[in-house]
Structures are given as structure tokens and as C-alpha cells.
Amino acid sequence: MDNVELNIALVQTPLIWESPKENRAKFSKKFKELPQNTDLVILPEMFITGFTMTPDNVDREEGQKTIDWMLKEAKTYDTAIMGSIPFYDNGDFYNRLFFVEANGTVSQYDKRHTFTLAGEDKVYTSGTERLIMGYKGFRVYPLICYDLRFPVWARNNDDYDVLVYVANWPKPRILAWDTLLKARAIENMSYCVGVNRCGFDNAGYEYSGHSAVYDCLGEQIVFAETETILYATLNKNHVSKTRGKLKFLQDRDGFTLKS
Template structure:
């Protein structure tokens, strides 16, 4: 079991509906990471911004971006994760991809589509979790609006890390801060949230607040600026915390059907 997981959180602006330009931008940002990291995290819809006009994009763009992620993962010898618009069988998905350094690809379709913006009318919702093992850490992967629904992230399988990628706007940023911390505490896990900065074509402003919390809700990193945040998670610290404070053993016993 690896005892540490080194993570880079890329908090960035996103160019509206310009996948090629965004891939070029993120290539440059990731190249600036000088030290060794194990996992690189990008925001939600990092090649387009949170657009409700997926039909404006070439349907091949999803596969192009996945291939780009594979190239980055191999080059940096690190896994990379983020969500993009993906077209499959005539439907659009807000799909998170987790790409290993060896090129293996896993994905998660956003469970809770954001009805306030009409995401439910444009993108098909998922219905399956993606909880995977990576370098000795069990990671539960989520997207943005999923953060508001604690039952969906409930820790019934003793995962170690809960990770959210997002486009979460400034008017509701206090909810983002509060819920990230709450998800960490209630699930006795690390909780990571990676948000964007800047303004989109709809005039919405994003102020980042990407952060990492430990199992007791202590904030390990935080930023409101365009930058790459680096943090190291300790499996030994998490195990020791859970051993000392056995809160998960007292969780309510129920299952979702």
C-alpha cells in the first residue's frame, strides 16, 4: 500500500466552446508542474465551459480529448481526471474521465444534472458510481451538482477520497465551501473540490475556492486565483483518524434501490 498521494489541482479559466484552445492551454499549465505528482485534477467541462449547446461541437471532440489525456498521463507518469462533453449513441453526457499513466480509461456520467441551467434537457444523467483504487487510495469520483446530494456520496464502502470537479459560480460559492467540508466530515474521508475561475459567455463569474479537506474537516489547501495547487494526502493519517474516531461504524444501515 502506498502511504502518500501527491495531487495537483489545476484551477483555471476556460475558453468557451473551444476544445483545441483549452487543450493547448492545459498542456502548458500541466507542463509547468515541476515536481512529481501522482494525480492531476482538471475542472468540470474543461474543454468547453459549462455550455448547454453541445451540438455546437464536433462529436469527435470527446475522443480527441481522451487521447490527449492519455498522452498527458504517459508524459507526466501521473493519472489525470476531469469532465468533458461526450457524445455516444446520439446522446450527450457530462462525463468524467479518469486516465491512468498506462493509458487505462475509466469514466463516470454525472448523476445529478443541473436543472436550474437546463442540463437535464441536454445531457443524459448517469446512474452508477465510479469508485476506483489508485496507488493504495480508494477514490470516489463526482461532478459539481452531485455535491448537494449527500446520500449519493455516502461512504458505505470505506473509500478514502471523495473528489468533485466543478464549474461552481460565485453567487453560490459559500454553499460550495460548506458542502465540501461537510462531505469530508460526514464521510470521514479526504474531500477534494476543483473549480474554475474567470467569466463564461453567459456572464457568470467563477472565483475558484478549489480546496482539500481532511477527514475532520481541516482545510489543507485553498485558492481564489488562477494557479496549480499541490497537496499530499496521507493514508496513514486517515487510517489513524478512523481508528481513533470510529464514526463510520455508527452510520445508519440502509441501501438505495
Template sequence: MSNQLKLAIIQTHLIWEDPKANRKHFKAKIQGIKLPIDLIVLPEMFTTGFTMNAKAVAESMEGESVLWMKKRATETGAAVTGSLIIEENNQYYNRMVFAFPDGTHKTYDKRHTFSLAGEDKVFTSGQEQVIVNYKDWNICLQICYDLRFPVWSRNTTDYDALIYVANWPKPRIAAWDALLKARAIENMCYGVGVNRIGEDAAQNEYSGHSAVYDVLGNNITPIRPNKDHIEIITLDKTHIARYRNKLKFLEDRDQFKIM
């Protein structure tokens, strides 16, 4: 059992609707990470940017980008996670893939599709909360707009960390900061948020604000806005245990079941 989990979170720009160029971009980033590392976290739709042109850029689970993630995981000995556009059974999903170093994977489909951008008209909503067990850490996978819906991420299973990958635009970045902090506090877990920077083809601007919050809501990764940056951060289970034992807030949580 490992009390620590070492993350590399990659805050960077994305190349619009160009999976090959984005894979090349992220491969170079990953090759620059000093190993060993446990988990590499990429943004939402890291192969394309937040596009609704799913038909043009969607891939299968056997496609190049998923195979690329598995190869990076095998090469580095670190799990790799991020979301991309997947076509399956004639439907499109904003799917978060968690590729393990042993070549296996787990997936989470974005539950809350972003209706303001018409994502709900293109993509099929996920129906299952997914918690990955990796190196004895239980990690809840979430994508961008899911951050606004606390019931969906409520910690009823005592997971250790929440990971949100995002394309969260600059005009609403204050909400990202506040909600990511709140999710960590209310669930007494680490809250990890990885957001992109730059501008997309629809002239949406992104300022990053990628961060990790601890159980008390302290930002332990002061990544500067708009900076192309890889942050290495170590999570520690003793921090979680200390405050869950001292402050037994989760024992008072409401009991409910999502239908």
C-alpha cells in the same frame, strides 16, 4: 502500497466552447508542474466551459480530448482526471474521465444534472457511483451539482477520497465551501474540490475556492479566490486511519441501498 498520494489541482479560467484552445491551455499548465506527481485534477467541462450547446462541442471517447488526457498521463506518469462532454449512442453525457498512466481509463457520468441551467434537458444522467482504485487509493468520482446530494456520495465502501470537479458560480460559492467541507467530515475521507475561475459567455462569474479538506474538515489548501493557480498537495492514508480508528463514526452510519 502507498500511504501518500500527491495531487496537482488546477484552478484556472476556461475558453468558451473551444476544446482545442483549452487543451493547449492545460497542456502548458501541466508542463509547468514539477514532477513526479501522482494525479492531476482539471475542472468540470474543462474543454468547453459549462455549456448546454452539447451538439456543437461533444466528442466521442475516441476523440481528441480523451486521447489528449491519456497522452498527458503517459507523458507525466500521473493520472489525469476532469469532465468533458461526450456523445455516445445519440446521447450526451457530462462525463468524468480518469486516465491512468498505462493508457487505460475509467469514467463516471454526472448523476445530478443541473436542472436550474437546463442540463437535465440536454444530458443523460449517470446511474452508477464510480470508485477508482489507483495506487492503492480508492477515490470516489463526483461532478459539481452532485455535491448537494450527500446520499449519492455516502461512504459505504470505505473509500479514501472524494473528488468533485466543478463550474460552481460565485453567487453560491458559500454553499460550495460548506458542502465540500461537510462531505469530507461525514465520510471521514479527504474531500478534493476543483473549481474554475473567470467568466463564461453567459456572464456567469466563477471565483474558484478550490480546496482539499481532511477527515476533520480542515482546509489544507488555502488557494486564494480568483487566483489562476496550481496547488500541489499530498494526501496521507495514515491521517485517515488515525481518525477512523479513534473516531469510529462510519461504524454508526445508516444502512441503505440506492435504487
């Protein structure tokens, strides 16, 4: 059944370095705080390890264990859960986002733009396909961290209502995060959701959160810097009415993206 509203929860928290079991336990505890009407829970990028460039330090079976855990938690709380993890598949590692629904449906997206500044391109294989999911009447387009800097990959061809970024975005460049999230909402006339971590990682990088939700006019709905769970209600009528009045998407330039 299609919904007019989608209730989302953004989990902003420090991550325990390369410790999937401890991180899963941390999130399981946080899930107990969720309101019963939560439709979608969004976790940060690489939520079981932190932004590691040494995924071989973690047992490769932890990927499937995490999917199984997401399925169990989604069913328990009758919600969908999304976030990315380091995932080993057919000889390669991917920074892979999973969208897991309470009914057992699992969808996936591999990060398109690997972060060359940290050498992510040398460790993880880039994805080539977009993923736009229909969920409770909303079309959701998930992306990962560095993807935020590339507007062509996020371009709305009038095929999504909610753009989501999960991230480990460091404090020194947080102004870019804030600015680009708002810009993506405005230029694509969609909700734009950004979920970042906070705290420090083992490489000494600090993360200041700034998880946020912007509406299709760029208005900030929620925002936080410290460890918390942020809640927001997205309204599909707001998107359709705004697009009906301001037909900016109809004036977009046409082009084809090549790999």
C-alpha cells in the same frame, strides 16, 4: 505498488468557451509546471468547453480527441489525469468524467445529478453508476459539481478514502460550495477535494475558484481564489488512524439507494 502518500495537483483556471483545442493547449502548457512526483492532476468540470448547454456546437469527435490527449499527457508526465467533458455516446450527450492513468487505463463516471436550474437535465443524460477506483493504494470516488448537494450519493460505506468534486460552481453560490465540501469531508471521514474554475463564461456567469482540499476532520489543507495550480499531499495513514480512533462510520445508518 501501494503508496502511503498521494501527491495531487488541482488546476484552477478560466476556460475558453466551447473551444476544446485551445483549452487542451492551455492545460498542456500548465502541465509543464507539474513537479515530477505528481500522482494525480484534477481538472474542472467540462474543462474543454466551459459549462455549455449547447454541446452540438462542438464537433462530436472532440470527445475522443480529448481522451487521446489525456492518455498522451498522462504517459508523458507519468501521472493520472481526471476531469469531465461533454461526451456524445450512442445518441446521447453525457457530462462524463474520465480518469486516465499513465498505463493507459481509462475509467469513466457520468454525472448523476444534472443541474436542472440550467436545464442540464434536458441536454445531458444522467448517470446511474458510482465509480470508485483503486489508484496507488488509495480508493478515489469522483463526482461532478451539482452532485455535491446530495449527500446520499456521496455516502461513504467505508469504500473510499478520497472524495473528489470537479465543478463549474458560480460565485453567487460559492458559500454553499465551501460549506458542503467541508461537510462531506467530515461526515464521510475522508479527504474531500474540490476543483472549480475561475473567470467568466460566455453566459456572463462569474466563477471565483475556491478550489480546496479538506482532510477527514474537515481541516482545510489548501485553498485558492485566483488562477493557479494547488498542490496537496494526501496521507493514507492519517485516514486509517483517524477512522480507527473515531469509529463514526461504523455507526452510520443502513439503507439502500434506489434509482
